[in-house]
Amino acid sequence: MNRIPLRQAARTLRIQILRHNPRDPDSQPRLQTFEIEEADAMTLFIALTEIRERQDPSLQFDFVCRAGICGSCGMIINGRPGLACRTLTRDLPEQITLAPLPAFELIGDLSVNTGKWMRGMSERLETWVHSQNLESLDIDAMEAAMEPELAEQIYELERCIECGCCVAACGTARMREDFVGAVGLNQVTRFRLDPRDERSDAAFYELVGDESGVFGCMTLLGCEDMCPKDLPLATQIAFLRRRMAATT
Amino acid sequence: MTGKLDRGPARADILQSLSGLLLVLFIWGHMFFESSILLGKDAMYRVTRMFEGEPLFGKPYPLLVSGVAAIIFVLIAVHAVLALRKFPGSHRQYREFNAHMGAMRHPDTTLWYVQVLTGFALFFLASAHLLVVFLQPDNIGPYASSDRIWSGRFWILYALLLVCVHLHAGIGIYRLAMKWGPIPAAGSKVARRRLKLAMWGIIAFFLCLGTASLATYMYIGRDHAPHAGERYLPAHQQALPGNT
Amino acid sequence: MQIIYTDVLVIGGGLAGQRAAIGAKRRGHDVIVLSLVPAKRSHSAAAQGGMQASLGNCLGAAGDNEDIHFADTVRGSDWGADQEVVRMFTHTAPKAIRELAAWGVPWNRVARGEREITVDGQRKTISEPDAAHGLITSRNFGGTQKWRACYVSDGTGHAMLYTMSNQAIAANIPVHERMEALALIHADGRCHGAIVRNLMTGELLAYVARATCIATGGFGRIYRVSTNAIINEGMGAAIALETGVATLGNMEAIQFHPTGIFPAGILVTEGCRGDGGLLLDCNEHRFMPDYEPEKKELASRDVVSRRMEEHIGAGHGVKSRFGEHLWLDIRLLGADHINNNLREVKEICQYFLGIDPVRELIPVRPAQHYSMGGVRTNHRGESPQLQGLFAAGEAACWDMHGFNRLGGNSVAETVVAGMIVGDTIADFCDSTAGALQLSSALVQEFGERERRRLAEIANGKGRESAFELARLMQETMTAQVGIFREGERLEQAVASLQELQLRSRNIGLRSSAPGANPELVTAYRVQRMLKLAQCVAYGALQRTESRGAHYRADHPRRDDLNWMRRTLASWPSADARLPVLTYEPLDIMKMELPPGWRGYGARDYIEHPDTGVRQQQVDAIGGGLDRADRHTRQEALMPFRHLLPEHLRNNNERLGEES
Numbered sequence A: 001m002n003r004i005p006l007r008q009a010a011r012t013l014r015i016q017i018l019r020h021n022p023r024d025p026d027s028q029p030r031l032q033t034f035e036i037e038e039a040d041a042m043t044l045f046i047a048l049t050e051i052r053e054r055q056d057p058s059l060q061f062d063f064v065c066r067a068g069i070c071g072s073c074g075m076i077i078n079g080r081p082g083l084a085c086r087t088l089t090r091d092l093p094e095q096i097t098l099a100p101l102p103a104f105e106l107i108g109d110l111s112v113n114t115g116k117w118m119r120g121m122s123e124r125l126e127t128w129v130h131s132q133n134l135e136s137l138d139i140d141a142m143e144a145a146m147e148p149e150l151a152e153q154i155y156e157l158e159r160c161i162e163c164g165c166c167v168a169a170c171g172t173a174r175m176r177e178d179f180v181g182a183v184g185l186n187q188v189t190r191f192r193l194d195p196r197d198e199r200s201d202a203a204f205y206e207l208v209g210d211e212s213g214v215f216g217c218m219t220l221l222g223c224e225d226m227c228p229k230d231l232p233l234a235t236q237i238a239f240l241r242r243r244m245a246a247t248t
Numbered sequence B: 001m002t003g004k005l006d007r008g009p010a011r012a013d014i015l016q017s018l019s020g021l022l023l024v025l026f027i028w029g030h031m032f033f034e035s036s037i038l039l040g041k042d043a044m045y046r047v048t049r050m051f052e053g054e055p056l057f058g059k060p061y062p063l064l065v066s067g068v069a070a071i072i073f074v075l076i077a078v079h080a081v082l083a084l085r086k087f088p089g090s091h092r093q094y095r096e097f098n099a100h101m102g103a104m105r106h107p108d109t110t111l112w113y114v115q116v117l118t119g120f121a122l123f124f125l126a127s128a129h130l131l132v133v134f135l136q137p138d139n140i141g142p143y144a145s146s147d148r149i150w151s152g153r154f155w156i157l158y159a160l161l162l163v164c165v166h167l168h169a170g171i172g173i174y175r176l177a178m179k180w181g182p183i184p185a186a187g188s189k190v191a192r193r194r195l196k197l198a199m200w201g202i203i204a205f206f207l208c209l210g211t212a213s214l215a216t217y218m219y220i221g222r223d224h225a226p227h228a229g230e231r232y233l234p235a236h237q238q239a240l241p242g243n244t
Numbered sequence C: 001m002q003i004i005y006t007d008v009l010v011i012g013g014g015l016a017g018q019r020a021a022i023g024a025k026r027r028g029h030d031v032i033v034l035s036l037v038p039a040k041r042s043h044s045a046a047a048q049g050g051m052q053a054s055l056g057n058c059l060g061a062a063g064d065n066e067d068i069h070f071a072d073t074v075r076g077s078d079w080g081a082d083q084e085v086v087r088m089f090t091h092t093a094p095k096a097i098r099e100l101a102a103w104g105v106p107w108n109r110v111a112r113g114e115r116e117i118t119v120d121g122q123r124k125t126i127s128e129p130d131a132a133h134g135l136i137t138s139r140n141f142g143g144t145q146k147w148r149a150c151y152v153s154d155g156t157g158h159a160m161l162y163t164m165s166n167q168a169i170a171a172n173i174p175v176h177e178r179m180e181a182l183a184l185i186h187a188d189g190r191c192h193g194a195i196v197r198n199l200m201t202g203e204l205l206a207y208v209a210r211a212t213c214i215a216t217g218g219f220g221r222i223y224r225v226s227t228n229a230i231i232n233e234g235m236g237a238a239i240a241l242e243t244g245v246a247t248l249g250n251m252e253a254i255q256f257h258p259t260g261i262f263p264a265g266i267l268v269t270e271g272c273r274g275d276g277g278l279l280l281d282c283n284e285h286r287f288m289p290d291y292e293p294e295k296k297e298l299a300s301r302d303v304v305s306r307r308m309e310e311h312i313g314a315g316h317g318v319k320s321r322f323g324e325h326l327w328l329d330i331r332l333l334g335a336d337h338i339n340n341n342l343r344e345v346k347e348i349c350q351y352f353l354g355i356d357p358v359r360e361l362i363p364v365r366p367a368q369h370y371s372m373g374g375v376r377t378n379h380r381g382e383s384p385q386l387q388g389l390f391a392a393g394e395a396a397c398w399d400m401h402g403f404n405r406l407g408g409n410s411v412a413e414t415v416v417a418g419m420i421v422g423d424t425i426a427d428f429c430d431s432t433a434g435a436l437q438l439s440s441a442l443v444q445e446f447g448e449r450e451r452r453r454l455a456e457i458a459n460g461k462g463r464e465s466a467f468e469l470a471r472l473m474q475e476t477m478t479a480q481v482g483i484f485r486e487g488e489r490l491e492q493a494v495a496s497l498q499e500l501q502l503r504s505r506n507i508g509l510r511s512s513a514p515g516a517n518p519e520l521v522t523a524y525r526v527q528r529m530l531k532l533a534q535c536v537a538y539g540a541l542q543r544t545e546s547r548g549a550h551y552r553a554d555h556p557r558r559d560d561l562n563w564m565r566r567t568l569a570s571w572p573s574a575d576a577r578l579p580v581l582t583y584e585p586l587d588i589m590k591m592e593l594p595p596g597w598r599g600y601g602a603r604d605y606i607e608h609p610d611t612g613v614r615q616q617q618v619d620a621i622g623g624g625l626d627r628a629d630r631h632t633r634q635e636a637l638m639p640f641r642h643l644l645p646e647h648l649r650n651n652n653e654r655l656g657e658e659s
């Protein structure tokens, strides 16, 4: 029988946050430490909210669904990217260091502009179903059939929440700003797998067949290891690399 | 579709990996031949002769060895030029990567850095080795090599080369497998763990093998130091009268 | 102040907003979408369970059609819904899902042959027909006669929102992210756009538009325990209310979802119960059949939530240090099913509770989940009071949910309403009424007003903490305007909220950081949220009956005689401390399905004299046409197709039924 987990003695957490407000000309990047009493089942969402409400109301961070679904709260937690909302403090040491995701434009403190990056990625890789007849669909008629397993496979790749952890975890992306990242490559494999998308491999090659695309990936596998959704990124990128290498 | 595809990037990536793969296969083969010294001087002698084409042409042609060295050198050059594109190209990139690697403490990211460092070192170490082989292809044999290693102090070069090349090759093969390998997504985590284990196993194996051979050459070289420069005669020739 | 001109301004980048945007854009109008967050992070992404559309493909859905979907929805609403709108909705839902299927949503499909399911605690084997192989499948949800919730594993909303967003990107529709609409620009009953705050820089801008559409989602965050995202603070509804002209409908109709995980309130989908999960009490006894012998765990949400609270009240709750809860048991579904079809649920249990639902029970308790109320619109999605203002999705009271929404009907509504409202907006822009006609002085005046309001907060010497006020409001709502409501407690709530509202004029800030300034954001939002909360509390106090999710312990019966009417709240004077409530009657004589028993929940209600009369008419019309096809019969009872845009009027094709 399960119980809501208890902990005997409450710890005092020392949360060190990399702070910087680019809108403020006087602001310099600095580390600021906050101390808070740990509570049962405390997540970083709860901890940061408490810090903002009780200690420093100017602290900036992003949470939306606070349930690990929307991908807003990616940040560097003790050196590694992860979703703050579903990181339980009990899984962390007393000393916690938080920093904004690198590779994205900083809005302030822990808040970064992943939205702009992802929209750019989507526009560049054209991450939508390309089909001749979308404008003249007959939506009164039965839907086209699809193999059940195929639908599930597509969803498997569609589960990406564009949180940016894979980009922050990628040494290549850190060095080359134009690299599309695992998020982009995975989306290309998602649409390539989808029979509703009429694009040929040659069309996909035009999008990712270069050093900022699949051939730029150096297989460091940070993406695979840090993906909060456990997407099979390594195998997808390998697959795409083989397909693209075979495209003429 | 607009115009023709630029196949350049695809070719470059394939070539980088292919050259790497060939080099790895070569180096692994090389290790077994080189370590024939562990089976005795005669064994090594025979291997040398074999590579000089004696079994085929009836007499040794050391130029063949120069040829192989040249090919390997070209392979390395191609590989290095292609791989060089991936090196941090500016101070900013270098700083970013270093900070990233330090913070992440992520094994595969760190391994890549090891590959960059060893690759960089190999550029010099392997070239030096190849140059010697290329210029003195006839100067390979149980005594000739041992003398170079001991009396010529080449053991320093070879020890470094050994460590670098096997780290580089082992990691490289693992990376190749992850980079191109058709691993089914379902079992990919397990497959990767096994590949990683194999990588360390292979590296350890070749380092042991290489160290043992190098030590053997060094022992032979030390014992042979007084006669450094003299060539080895295989046992059957030594036994022939009139040859002493 | 920078002024941006566009034909159509859509406030909200969720499913509803983006679908409306695509609709208007396709008709050739320039559209800008505003969103607090990147569009793909809107709360639509959190919908797990499914989207209702009567496709009737899989075995459990066989025989389904618009008529049954209509009846389920009206019963679910406890006859609070606008039946014409429900018809428009159920008729368009299959089209919406088929459009999404073509656009790329990987709906789960029917697989021919045998498979195992769990029904009523028992394992059963069923066999899907060949003909349905590869068509969109569906699962069982509460309050429905058929398996009608089409789904994508348990990431339905995510898949829908990504597909929708990607289509919007394909259509080149700009989404201005991290932009918050603070006020609607309006004069003489005509809306002209909005004053908007950039949440990155703190700068104010004006967006001037011919048509403005509010699609800002729900306002669950006026409650302490809610399944909603923390951005669901109802700012869209609030700025409509603050015009003093537009009205909000049925704000007291708040849905509580039976299975929020305890204590965090994060949702685990209704699909858990739809797929065969059970509710257990402290003795691990399955109690729902004791209360609801017919539908058991799958009665409508309002009923299940109430029964759960009732059961806890009777002393059968599981005690824990955070309070009492019940158990949700999905162990019987098996590891395979959980790992494949309920993966999100598994992750949530793992990350937030540290348990594995394959082997362990999930602690649950009802939590605020959905707001049936919102910006009142007519059937075409236009505000009846403020020309040029439209609304769609959860933010709207289009009124297809009445007093209780069925699971899966909401994401369906967002897309359907988006399709219809997109066309309405385009029609409006094409008409003479839709021409842009305003003075720049008006824009400046509204901009100046908002700037002053912000400055007052920022420079005020008040002593009240915005965070504290928000917390008090949330506590009040959860404690006193929750699942069980009662006159005296509601009066207290109204009084407390009034007091909080006064205090909110005295907020002082500790931080004056340039840029976003999160404290300032909380401050100006809490002032507006308090008004919404008051609409809910005051509306609930006035409505002396129990209908759907609105349950008054002191008036436990549904009262059709006095309360067949929709609450409309407006806030004409900025300084007022209460909304003005008016009521809009629902005409039983026009209903296709006159009021009756829902098939679950309480059986007794106060009947309206019209009900019997209308029922006889309905029977007579139906009887006279018993040879005609169902569409003709329906048309004779309550015609609705003329209300739809022309291209959405045709019949839907189904297996064994021509279009």
Ligand SMILES: Cc1cc2nc3c(=O)[nH]c(=O)nc-3n(C[C@H](O)[C@H](O)[C@H](O)COP(=O)(O)OP(=O)(O)OC[C@H]3O[C@@H](n4cnc5c(N)ncnc54)[C@H](O)[C@@H]3O)c2cc1C
Binding pocket: C011, C012, C013, C014, C015, C016, C017, C034, C035, C036, C037, C039, C042, C043, C044, C045, C046, C047, C048, C049, C050, C051, C052, C156, C157, C179, C180, C181, C182, C215, C216, C217, C218, C227, C228, C229, C231, C234, C235, C236, C267, C269, C369, C370, C392, C393, C394, C395, C407, C408, C409, C410, C411, C412, C414
């Ligand atoms: C946990 C959970 C699970 C659910 N599961 C289901 C389900 O299985 N089936 C189902 O049918 N329904 C479900 N629902 C309900 C359904 O998801 C929502 O009702 C629906 O998605 C709302 O969509 P929307 O487009 O109206 O609003 P949202 O998706 O909430 O979008 C609102 C948009 O408005 C923007 N916005 C808000 N205020 C402003 C402002 N002032 N200025 C600018 N932009 C603003 C936001 O940034 C956002 O983009 C669920 C709800 C929750 C909370």
Ligand code: HEM
Binding pocket: A218, B016, B017, B018, B019, B020, B021, B023, B024, B027, B076, B077, B079, B080, B083, B084, B086, B087, B112, B115, B116, B118, B119, B120, B122, B123, B124, B126, B165, B168, B169, B171, B172, B173, B175, B176, B179
């Ligand atoms: C001149 C010397 C060399 C240099 C500078 C060099 C450099 C590199 C670098 C930087 C990489 C990583 C490339 C990437 O991440 O994409 C690499 C990969 C690799 N190297 Fe080398 N290397 C050298 C010699 C060798 C030798 C001698 C071998 C074989 C023994 C070898 C085998 C490999 C392999 C198999 C890979 C992986 C290939 C790939 O990622 O595509 N390299 N090399």
